[in-house]
Each structure stands twice: as C-alpha cells, then as structure tokens.
Amino acid sequence: MNRFENMENFIRVVEVGSISGAADRLGVAKSAVSRRLKELEEHLGVELFHRTTRRMNLTDTGRAFYHQCVRILEDTLEAELASAQVHGTLKGGLKIALPSTFGLMHMGPAINEFLQAHPQIEFDLDFNDREVDLMQEGFDLAIRIARLPDSSLIARRLAPIQSIMCASPSYLKKMGTPKTPDELLTHQCLVYSLLHDYEYWHLTDAEGKEFKTKIRPYLKATTGEFIRDAAVADQGIILVPSFIVYKEIERGELIPVLKEYKPLQIDAYAIYPQTRHLSQRVRTFVDFLVKRFEGTPYWDLQIQKLT
Amino acid sequence: MNRFENMENFIRVVEVGSISGAADRLGVAKSAVSRRLKELEEHLGVELFHRTTRRMNLTDTGRAFYHQCVRILEDTLEAELASAQVHGTLKGGLKIALPSTFGLMHMGPAINEFLQAHPQIEFDLDFNDREVDLMQEGFDLAIRIARLPDSSLIARRLAPIQSIMCASPSYLKKMGTPKTPDELLTHQCLVYSLLHDYEYWHLTDAEGKEFKTKIRPYLKATTGEFIRDAAVADQGIILVPSFIVYKEIERGELIPVLKEYKPLQIDAYAIYPQTRHLSQRVRTFVDFLVKRFEGTPYWDLQIQKLT
DNA sequence: AAATACTGTTCATAATATCGCAACAATTGG
DNA sequence: CCAATTGTTGCGATATTATGAACAGTATTT
Incomplete structure (x- = not known):
C-alpha cells in the first residue's frame, strides 16, 4: 500500500x-x-x-x-x-576561510575539482591563519587544522593530519642523526610556530604516552613552506605536518628522524555555524570534501611506509 | 515510487x-x-x-x-x-446536551442505535432546553435547534427543521379554517414559546418574502408536546416543528392550515467546542448522526405531500 | 600474511500489485 | 420519465517490486 x-x-x-x-x-x-x-x-x-x-x-x-x-x-x-540537488549545478556564493599552507596545497585542487561540477558557484576564499569569527564576518565555512573541533560549531572531520620530524640528508650527515628526543637540544631546530609550542615539541613514546621535549629554536616562522625549504637547504630539523613535506620525503630530499616518537595526531576540519537551514551549497561542498579526503590522505600514502 | x-x-x-x-x-x-x-x-x-x-x-x-x-x-x-478507529468499538464517556422534545423523540432512537455498535460508550445525556456553556460545563457535544449555528463553535448540520401550522379537524370545523394570516387574530393560538415570538409568528409568503403576523396567544408552553396534545384536544391552532406532530398529521388528527405561508426554515445542529484534538468518540458519533439524518428526515417523508 | 567472514551491489527471475477498460448500479436534473 | 453522470466492481494486461545467488571489496582473525 x-x-x-x-x-x-x-x-x-x-x-x-x-x-x-x-x-x-x-x-x-x-x-x-x-x-x-x-x-x-x-x-x-x-x-x-x-x-x-x-x-x-x-x-x-x-x-x-x-x-x-x-x-x-x-x-x-x-x-x-x-x-534535492536542483538538477545539475548549484548557484550562489561560498565564502570560506582556510589556512594558507593547507589551503593552497590541498584545498586548491579540491576546489578546482568541485568547480568542474558546479561552475556557477562563486568562491570567496580568505587564506588566513588567524581564527576568524564565522558568524561575525559572514563566512559560510572555515577549514581548520586543530586537535579538537570547536564544540560550539558544527565540525566535520576531513582528514587526519600527522606531523613528521625530518631533516635533509646533508644536514644529518654533518650534524649526526639524533637517537633520542633529548639529543634534539644539540640540534638546530626550525619551528613552525603556528602548530607547536615555541620551545617544546610534543611527542608520544612507543607506549603512546605523551611528553614534551625541549628544543632550541634556531629559526621560527609562521609558514610551513618556509621552514620546509630551509630544512631542504640543510638548515636543521623540522617538525611539520606531513602534507607540507610529503613530496620532499618521497624524493629523498628530507628524511624522517626519531620515527618511534610520534607527534600528536591532529585533524583537519570543515566547520560551519549551526543554522536552522543550512544552505544546500555548504552541505554539498562539505559532503564533497569529506568524500574527497576520506580514508588515508593521498599525501600520506607513500610516506606511510617510511615512518 | x-x-x-x-x-x-x-x-x-x-x-x-x-x-x-x-x-x-x-x-x-x-x-x-x-x-x-x-x-x-x-x-x-x-x-x-x-x-x-x-x-x-x-x-x-x-x-x-x-x-x-x-x-x-x-x-x-x-x-x-x-x-483510525482502533478496531471495533470505542470506549469512554460522551456528555451531551440536547433539547428535551427533539432529544426524546428523535435522538433517543439514534443513540440506541449507536450503542448497538459501540456498547462501551457511556452516554451522559442532559435533556434541557436552556443554552448551556459547553466549555464551562464539560459537555462534549450539544444538539441545538436554531436558525443559524453559533459561529464560535463547530457546527454540523444534522437535519432541516420545518415548522407546520395546524389544528384538529373538530376545531377547524367549529371555528373555521383561516384563509389569510390576518385571520389568525380571531383564532385561539397555542404558542410554543421556545422557538417563536410570543405575539408574532414569522412566515414567508408565496414569493418567499419574510413577514410576521400578530397572533393572540391563548396558551403558552415551553414544551412542544403539551401544546400538540392541546391542539389534538381541539384547543386551537399551533405552529410547531414537524418532528413533533408528524404522526398526528399522518393519522389525520391534525390538519395543516395556511400551507402557502411557509414558516421560517431552521435546522438541527450538532455543535462542539473547537479543540485542537477532537476526540475520536465525538467525531465518530457526529459522523454517525450526520449520516443517520441525511437527506429528507423520516418525519417529513409522509407529510411532505400534505403541505 | 592469508584466510575468513561480513558488507553492499548487481542481475535475472518470479511474485505481486496496480492500472485501465468496460459493465453495472444508483441517483439527479431537466 | 429519460438521459446523463457518478461511484463501484471484475477481469485481463502491464508495470513494479522482491528475491536469492553471484560478485566485489574490506575488516578481522588466526
């Protein structure tokens, strides 16, 4: 019936x-x-x-x-x-806040791919690493890399972000490869100041126990790409998200060190305000992102074996 | 699909x-x-x-x-x-206010018939001709005979109520049969004081135009049955609803007079308060009544030809 | 690491439900 | 009183839907 x-x-x-x-x-x-x-x-x-x-x-x-x-x-x-998707493509604007490095390297291609299917969407992208107030500034959506999602907003996990400690072969040959976290104090450390403490790196030992180890910041920058390039130029040891350095590692320009000590796992999230009627554009785009980054991220597929 | x-x-x-x-x-x-x-x-x-x-x-x-x-x-x-009718019979109480004469003569049999199908319903009947406040006194339903339904309540029309002017053959033989409304003044009129003015009867002429004609109340009563019996006992002319006198007219004990002048048409209604969730008992009972009294009422079937 | 168990999808076949047509019964309006 | 219209019912044809097995991919277990 x-x-x-x-x-x-x-x-x-x-x-x-x-x-x-x-x-x-x-x-x-x-x-x-x-x-x-x-x-x-x-x-x-x-x-x-x-x-x-x-x-x-x-x-x-x-x-x-x-x-x-x-x-x-x-x-x-x-x-x-x-x-319902009103047949075919969506229309309208989509104002998004996203972190500069991750945004440029990985959200860019994703957005381009989305635009293939929905050319009528007008993206308004704000690459910025400061925390924006979504409501206040009229953002539809923000991409954030954080340890835990902000509970006052809706958060959809997009991908795990694992960090990697590494340095160039030449540097390691010259200065030696550290065997324990303590030895880091004797090394030149290049600090990605957005994600980590200035003077400590947080790691977990073989049993999964968290601890922090003191380092000597030789150079600090708020851009992951800069310290990555510095590391490639034999300037020292860095601890950065794998999505920044995966190509250099694949090519052997950077080599992981202290692999037994995993840095804290964090995640990339798509977050948006809780509104009663979420626009179809936001829903579709977030659905698209979740699907695209599902499973092990492509930037981790190769280097997984090396760590 | x-x-x-x-x-x-x-x-x-x-x-x-x-x-x-x-x-x-x-x-x-x-x-x-x-x-x-x-x-x-x-x-x-x-x-x-x-x-x-x-x-x-x-x-x-x-x-x-x-x-x-x-x-x-x-x-x-x-x-x-x-x-949905929860299969078979209904349960619960049903408090109803109904006019005494109509209630006794015509609602009684209807209620008995309803009880055949739903023996679990407990009827609480208040035969009373005064207007009760449904809400105040906790009635589920009232039966009213009126010209127009009270708009503040839900009203379902049950049956047309037509009134008939009539008298006994002996009376008419003795006093003469009136030919025009004016002649009523010279007659003994028995007044059913609930439905009509004390001193005027409202009629419509052949063209359907309303008018009122003065009468001389010889006897007044709030019970239709009493003045009906008085008319049968040759006491005078009455104007009462047909449902009261249909048997006497069929038997020839009363004879319609001034048939060209139709009394105003009124109706019987089932009325109940506007509540968001009307009980299934009330709905089913009213549906039953509407169906039972549908079309020309049985008390008018025979006398229709005589008027 | 390999095997196993479980997942969701697909396909052809079979059962089921649904529809339209036509005949019928009942009522109304002229 | 007849004609027209309305709602109901039965039957054959059609379309829809479920089924169960085979398949493909992924966790879990040993």
Whole structure:
C-alpha cells in the first residue's frame, strides 16, 4: 500500500469534490481513485466520506484527516526540495576561510575539482591563519587544522593530519642523526610556530604516552613552506605536518628522524555555524570534501611506509 | 515510487547503521533495501551516504534529510492514529446536551442505535432546553435547534427543521379554517414559546418574502408536546416543528392550515467546542448522526405531500 | 600474511500489485 | 420519465517490486 499516493489521492478528491474530477486531474482512471480511497478507508477503519452514490460529503473524521494530510504532504515536498540537488549545478556564493599552507596545497585542487561540477558557484576564499569569527564576518565555512573541533560549531572531520620530524640528508650527515628526543637540544631546530609550542615539541613514546621535549629554536616562522625549504637547504630539523613535506620525503630530499616518537595526531576540519537551514551549497561542498579526503590522505600514502 | 516506504527504509538504515541490519529489521532482502536507498538518492539527485563498500557514513545532506523524514513519519503515524478507529468499538464517556422534545423523540432512537455498535460508550445525556456553556460545563457535544449555528463553535448540520401550522379537524370545523394570516387574530393560538415570538409568528409568503403576523396567544408552553396534545384536544391552532406532530398529521388528527405561508426554515445542529484534538468518540458519533439524518428526515417523508 | 567472514551491489527471475477498460448500479436534473 | 453522470466492481494486461545467488571489496582473525 502506498500511503503517500493514497494521501495525495484523498486530498485531490476532497479538493475537487468528486472521484471522477479527481481522476481527470490526476490523469488516472476513476476506478483507481475509487479503489485507493477505499483502501485508505479500510486501512483507517473509518469512513472518510458520506457517500450517496452521486454526492460525497466529508465526515468530521475525514476533514480532520484531510488537514493533516495536506500538512504532511507539504512538509514532505519541502523536505525533498531542501535536500534535492536542483538538477545539475548549484548557484550562489561560498565564502570560506582556510589556512594558507593547507589551503593552497590541498584545498586548491579540491576546489578546482568541485568547480568542474558546479561552475556557477562563486568562491570567496580568505587564506588566513588567524581564527576568524564565522558568524561575525559572514563566512559560510572555515577549514581548520586543530586537535579538537570547536564544540560550539558544527565540525566535520576531513582528514587526519600527522606531523613528521625530518631533516635533509646533508644536514644529518654533518650534524649526526639524533637517537633520542633529548639529543634534539644539540640540534638546530626550525619551528613552525603556528602548530607547536615555541620551545617544546610534543611527542608520544612507543607506549603512546605523551611528553614534551625541549628544543632550541634556531629559526621560527609562521609558514610551513618556509621552514620546509630551509630544512631542504640543510638548515636543521623540522617538525611539520606531513602534507607540507610529503613530496620532499618521497624524493629523498628530507628524511624522517626519531620515527618511534610520534607527534600528536591532529585533524583537519570543515566547520560551519549551526543554522536552522543550512544552505544546500555548504552541505554539498562539505559532503564533497569529506568524500574527497576520506580514508588515508593521498599525501600520506607513500610516506606511510617510511615512518 | 513509494516515497513513504523509501523514507522508512532510509530511516531504518540510518538508525541501524547498515543495510544488512536494516534488511533484517524490516524483514526484507538486503538487495531491496539497497535498491530503495539508491532510488531515493537518484530521486533527490544527492548522495545520502558516503559509502566504502563496508562502511556507510551519513552525509550532511543525508543527516538533514533524515531528521525531516523522522518528523514526517511521526506526523503521519500520529495522523493515522488520530483518525483510525482502533478496531471495533470505542470506549469512554460522551456528555451531551440536547433539547428535551427533539432529544426524546428523535435522538433517543439514534443513540440506541449507536450503542448497538459501540456498547462501551457511556452516554451522559442532559435533556434541557436552556443554552448551556459547553466549555464551562464539560459537555462534549450539544444538539441545538436554531436558525443559524453559533459561529464560535463547530457546527454540523444534522437535519432541516420545518415548522407546520395546524389544528384538529373538530376545531377547524367549529371555528373555521383561516384563509389569510390576518385571520389568525380571531383564532385561539397555542404558542410554543421556545422557538417563536410570543405575539408574532414569522412566515414567508408565496414569493418567499419574510413577514410576521400578530397572533393572540391563548396558551403558552415551553414544551412542544403539551401544546400538540392541546391542539389534538381541539384547543386551537399551533405552529410547531414537524418532528413533533408528524404522526398526528399522518393519522389525520391534525390538519395543516395556511400551507402557502411557509414558516421560517431552521435546522438541527450538532455543535462542539473547537479543540485542537477532537476526540475520536465525538467525531465518530457526529459522523454517525450526520449520516443517520441525511437527506429528507423520516418525519417529513409522509407529510411532505400534505403541505 | 592469508584466510575468513561480513558488507553492499548487481542481475535475472518470479511474485505481486496496480492500472485501465468496460459493465453495472444508483441517483439527479431537466 | 429519460438521459446523463457518478461511484463501484471484475477481469485481463502491464508495470513494479522482491528475491536469492553471484560478485566485489574490506575488516578481522588466526
């Protein structure tokens, strides 16, 4: 039994006032309308109409049920409309805040790919590492790399972000490869000051226990790319997210060190304000991102084996 | 496509977390669940789940749609429950105010008939001609005979009530049969004081125009039956609803007079307060009454030809 | 590391439900 | 009183839907 069609059927009969008329409007045989109405009445065990072979009058029960049917049908259509992709592409703007390095390196290609499917979307991208107030500044969405999501906002985890400690082969040859975290104090450390403490690096030992080890910051920068390039130029040891250095590691320009001590795992999130009616653009884009970054990130596929 | 089953299907998949599990719960093959889910996604043109052959995660779109589906299904089930006769008979009380004469003569048999089908209903009948405050005194329903329904309440028309002017053959023989309304002043009029003015009877002429004619009240009573009996006992001319005197007219004990001048048409109504959730008892009983009194009332079938 | 168990999807077949047509019964309006 | 219209029912044809096995991919276990 198709509850839905039966309701629609019933509504039409009420509004047109006759079975024949409703059948015309619905484009089906009147026998079908009659039978569906009968089915509905049998299902409810109630008479919806007083029938006098030629005339039909709603019963009180029928009238009450009619109003509820109308409301339910409207709700359903609205729900479908709100969720349905209005065929093909989306339109409108999408203002997004995203961290500069991750944004440039990995969100850029993703956004380009999304634009293939939805060329009508106008992206307004703000590459910035400061924390923006989503509501205040009218952002639809922000990409954040953090240890835990901000609970006051909706957060969808996009990808795990693992950091890697590494240095160039030449540097290691010249200065030696550290065997324990303590030895880092004798090395030149290049600090990515956004994600880590200035003077400490947080690690976990073989048993998964957290601890921090003091380092000697030889150079500090808020851009991961800069200290990566510095490390490639034999300037010292860095601790940066793998998504920044994965190519250099694959090419052997940088070599992981102290692999037994895993840096703290953090994550990339898409976050957006809690609004009652989330726009279809945001929903679709976030769905797209979640799917694209699902599983082990492509930047970790190769270097996974090396760590 | 069965929207409803698809929604139910989708909800189950979300709640159980897997297609196989949902299939077990629903008692259908998992292929059916899979296909319906696919149908729903194609209908919306949207991915509801991120799928990884083994694991399924709701998309944002899916989550939003899920909540709306749940609400819609709940509404639907509630609507059906509110309208459905819970198989067989109803239970509970039904407190009804009804006019004494009409109540005794015509509602009595109707209520008895209703009790055949629903013996569990406990009727609490208040035969009374004063206007009761439904809300205040806790009535579920009132039967009223009036010209127009009280607009602040829900009113369902049960039957047309036509009045008849008549007298006994002996009386007419002795005093003469009036030919015009004016002549009524020379007659003994017995007044049913509830429905009509004390000193005027309201009539319509052949063209349907309303007018009132003065009468000389010889006897007044608030009980139709009393003045009917008085008229049968040759006491004078009465103007009463046909449902009171139809048997006497059929038997020839009373004879209509001034048939060309129709008394004003009034109606019998079932009225009840506007509450958000009308009880199923009231609805079913009113539906029953409307159906029972539908068309020309049985008390008018015979005398129709005589007037 | 390999095997196993479990997942979701697909396909052809079978069962089911639904529809339209036509005949019928009942009522209304001229 | 007849004609026209309405709602209901039965039957054959059609379309829809479920089923169960085979398949492909992924965790879990040993």
